[in-house]
Amino acid sequence: MIPLEAYLVVGALLFAIGTYGALVRRNAVVVFMCVELMLNSVNLTLVSFADYLPGAMGAGAGYAILIIAVAAAEVAVGLAIVLAVFRARRTVNVDEINLMKR
């Protein structure tokens, strides 16, 4: 049996990679993908907790579906906004989007 810590470490690593990507990458769509990575690493952590914790039968998996749904909603709204920006500016590079910098 794989110990719980293994899952947690993988989850934490994925989360760290996702966070790093989300903070460093300049392309909005890539940032989104990094966020998805973060959310899925959370899901991994959650599901492994749910599997290993006593008395949490199945509940964790249910939460995971909720999180997937939330992630989908975020992406749905997010892509629409990114698209709107692209149509206006022909770019999705976060650095170039600076109409309001003072």
Place this chain on the structure above:
Amino acid sequence: MEAPLITADTLVALIPEILALAFIAVVLLTEVFGSRSPNLSSGLAALGALALAGSATVLLAAGFEGSFFGDGYVVDGFALLFKILVGLVAFFSVLAAARWSARTGDTGEYMSLILAVALGASLLVSGRDLFVIFVSLELATIPSYAMVAFDRRRRESSEGGMKYLLTGVVASSVLLYGLVLIYGVTGSANLSEVAAAFTADLSPAALLGLVLFLSGVAFKLSVVPFHFWTPDAYQGAPTNAAAFLSVAPKMATFALLLRVLIEGMPETAQAYTWLFALLAILSMFAGNLFALRQTNLKRMLAYSSVAHSGYILAAFAALTGPALETAVQAVIVYAVAYAVMNLGAFFVVELVGEEGKSFNGLFRTQPALAVSMAVFMAALVGIPPLSGFWGKAWVIFATAQAGAWVVVGAVIINSVLSVPYYFGVIRSMFFEEPAGVGPVKDGSGALRFSIYAMAVFTVLFAFILGPLVLLAQAIGL
């Protein structure tokens, strides 16, 4: 098979939310089926917001209480109070947005977004389960991205929306990771069981969870150092969206934070009051100092909202022992006070324009509007007897009771620090010569009604205060 989770009581408990949901559907469907009359849509949305607030009031008056869905969703006085507030804020925002959204041609959509945020906020204040909290927080947040980016005619809008979105989703993930860690450490998502595991002495995992959770919440509250999205998002957003978003979700998030800290981790909260004090002080100073150099009113109000989040957060530094009750009162009082004055200020900006110079000589062209704006500005500074003063006074009461003198000092210094930029607006309105003819009057009836209503609430806040504090005492936590 255990007993079904839905009983008649559950349905009663959910009446405000069910009504809000029903109105969202009705607003959307009337737009696509019926006549595309913007007035009808906004009227229905206003009715929906009122229904939310009204049903919550009825429940509160009837003394309805209980916890549902396996103790994951709780309806108590505290939650109901915030539901009422959120509903009312939504109501006035809908009125204020009516004129603008009619011009976009998508009134129904915009209105349903407002209602959706209100729905999320109203679910949020009832959450006692980590994941209920997360889902309702997202329900309050995701439509707000769309609200910010709603104005297709201004490029700033979609840009602000995108910045808000990109930072917002990262923050949500961080918050979620925190929640999951808390869940993992405790073994349960229920706050009352979380409390058992969260003592003053935290394991590293629990501490990490707490820090991540607080970071996410701090982002939603635009507290330093997670405030950087605020100015761009607010400046880009349609003004009424900025007004609504700077109030309703924040209120609910503060309520959530109170509930999580008091019910879920009382001992930990006491041990970490210094953290809240630090964040509060940083937010106040950062908000006020950055606001000083803004010429765009929306941007200024955005930084001001950072500062005000700091003031409210200052009350969290008093979540200990004897000051706890006052601290809860302070959060409630400040939230309401901030709601009325900030909504009012944003509404005036909506009507007059966001550039500082459009306010020049407003007192000459539209005295009533100028006086209202002056009232809001003075209230934001904290001049008695306007609403902002009472908010600050309560925060000081709480922090002084807790002995956090540094925080008291910071609140006082910041009140003075904020004078120049708020009074800059008053100066342009009263002392400068009018630049043009002043804002267009037609079609602004509902908006003006909201402005004057907010002005009246701000001025007469002292009379709201007594009942509010009594209520806060009665419901406790």
Place this chain on the structure above:
Amino acid sequence: MITTVAIFIPLLGALLVALLPDERRIIQPVALGVAAVPLALVLYIYVAFGSNLDAPALSQSYTWIESLGIGYRVGLDGLGFGMFFLAAFLTLIAVIAAWDVQRNLKQYYAILFLAEVGMLGVFAAQDLILFYVFFELTLIPMYLLVGMWGDENRRPAAIKFFIYTFLGSTIMLGGFLTLGILAGTFALEELTGGGGLGRTAQILIAAPIIFGLAVKVPVVPLHSWLPDVYLSSPISTNVVLSGVLPKLGTIGILKIAIPLLPQGVEPYLPYIAAFGALNIIYGAFAAFMQTDLKALVAYSSIGTLGFILLGAASFNAMGLNGAVLQQVTHGLYSALLFILVGIIAARTGTRRIADMGGLALSMPWVGGLLALGALAAMGLPGLAVFVSEVMSLLGGFDAHPVQGTVAALGVILSAMYFLYMLARTIFGPLRRPEWQGLRDAGPAEMAAIVPPAALLLILGIFPALLVNIQRPAVELVLSVIGGG
């Protein structure tokens, strides 16, 4: 109940005025009527309850937030009554003296009445929070009055005024809240004597309160907002600004700092007295240096306020009585002088002392009353200021001999510059021939300048009219502080 009515009548007046058409001949009578009501009520109170200000008809107490001991508590006492009267009186004078307000008269009156609410409220408040609320309520109206109707220098002056006084009052609020929270109530009555706080706590709390009030007075190193504002304001704003506003600070010292924190204030007394003496000396010297008539009056006003501090710091019956009375008399003479300076400046088109001379020839009434006011200001016996100054000085000398001596020196200095000023302005030959035909004060102007002058005379001859009414309150304070 009468007190409450008197306080809030101007609020209704403000609304009423704001709704009227903006024409001087409609607005001014209405405003006069509005301003007369509180004054009439005060006079009625004086006649009916003069001997017993504790009468239940005058006070009102309504608990508001029970857990924190905040309430709406108003009532008149001897310490505040004189100023309560003066606030109502000077507002009426200010309404009359608004002839140089050229535009937006109705807004001017509305804002003035708003300020009056705050001023009346401060002198009647019997609750710390309420005191603070009224204290700050004057702030925005005064800011607007200066900023909208002042001269070309008004904008920086107004914001300077606001920031200074707001800083002071906010710091004071910190002290108030701390006091109230530690004592568990904000009612002045229950807090008297320290509200059960120890000496150290009192000392710590007294510091921010005294500092905040000192900005409002203003005490000399904190005074730099004052000349700018005074010089920029229109006449009738000056009346209120110099006659009533500084007393918001002094009443705080007399009514709040001393009785509520007797042990806390005590260590600061020598310094308060010293700053009082500093005010007197500095005011005199600075006035001496001025070439602008209005500035001279402004600095003299700073100087005369020093006597209040000196008297208050004496902690004895003589000094406290003097200080309480000095508030009223200072208000009367400074209001009188500012109006006269305004009239002279309007007639001659200048405020430079060097350009004037012999004005009494063409304007006997104006010149004569200017002389009366100046003589009153320097403390000529027979005029009201003499009584209060001498009492403050004697009391102060008793408690703090060094500071008292320095202050006495100031009296001589003030006599010098006032006489110098009179000699250059109203006496002597006419400096410019075209001033031959200057009109003397008209009926409206007479209505504004004669009543304060008359009061100066009356109170100079019968100081007991006010001293009698304030004595019981002063004795109460003395019993709290344990002084003789």
Place this chain on the structure above:
Amino acid sequence: MLEVLNQEPFRFLLTFGALIFLVLNLAAVLTLAERKVSAYIQLRYGPNRVGPRGLLQPAADVIKLFTKENIPLNRADRWVFLLAPAFMFLPAVAVWLVIPFSQNAVVADLNIGVLFFVAITSIGALGVIMAGYGSRSSYSLLGALRGAAQMISYEVPLILSLLGVVMLTGSLALSDVVNAQGGGFWNWYIWPQLPMFLIFFISGIAEVKRIPFDLPEGESEIVGGFMIEYSGMTWALIQASEFAMMAVVSAVTATLFLGGWQPPLPFLDLGAFNWLWFAIKTTLLLFVFQWIRWSIPRFRMDQLMDLGWKVLIPLTLIWIFVTALWMLIF
């Protein structure tokens, strides 16, 4: 000797090899069948030169394709381009893992078989997008976009139409689904779920991009679409996976709605040879695939989308409701 084969890892390798063999043969046979059936529908002979009646034609094809050059592209994204066939091939094989061929004859009887089918099938869409994007050619990209839009659109009714069966069975394991349909053809789910069966089958056709839903390839307009740039063995693999996917959809349809290996009447139970029933049903469905292909013209893109979103999805939603109500009452 045989017992060794029954132990890991031999057992695994054996099954795996058998599976690959099955799939490749299916694909090969289906290419021939395609041409023969079309020929008979159009009253022609079809391939009849290689071997008796052209039966060896697939072998000849394989040899030909193996010896054809895989033309490298200048601008293509090489790895995406090469991995795309693998991603298309993957679902065509992997789904067979969970399909019960006969009683207890299932390679890996996952408890979420239905979900596995759905999840693995959607990988195919990924392969299509990778192929289109990796080729860096206008036609490819257009085809891939169409393919993606079509496959995701029809994925929704595909899954929704499964729900009725899942509700009736109360399990996601395919073996449970088959077992629940035992005892005669009147117990098959095709009867209570007839609309769902049709929707599932139609969506299945769309999923495998067959005529009338072959817009991603659209030979007459975009000349092969996403696979325009493929040649030689890479092209052969894509073709093979498409034919194998057709078989997969037929097999799953047979399993879910036609009772899988269950005999139509109780007395026709063949015991260990029940897989014959399964094979017959699958073959019949495969024939229907061919039949439709040569009978119906291609849809236009907007018609395709309308059919999916405005007809199939509402219908499935309604039928789920009906099924739920039915189960509640009876």
Place this chain on the structure above:
Amino acid sequence: MPYTALYAYVGLSMVFIVGFVLVVLMVARLIAPSRKSSTQKGQSYETAEAPVSDPWRPFPVRYYIFALMFLIFDVETAFLLPWAVVYGQLGLYGFVQMVIFIGIITLGLIYEWKKGALRWV
């Protein structure tokens, strides 16, 4: 077999399938003829015309719209699948839940339909 082993089995199979494809491609590379590539030969096919622009361009919005709608409905099915499995045991409670859930989704579908999002322009 325990279910973890089953999944391991399936996972391993999937790796092998991809591996198989790659092996086949490698074998084909060994067998198939390979001539020196020329620029002409490596050009992408554009009905015998020389390609003028890079095909990696932004594509029409309608694809995004359908992708977004798919996302929503796909997640909806993620909720419906577990519900469907246990529906038999839930009774009326499950029915009401489903009606609410599907009702809301249907409203969304109707809204999209009426709003024109389902039109392939």
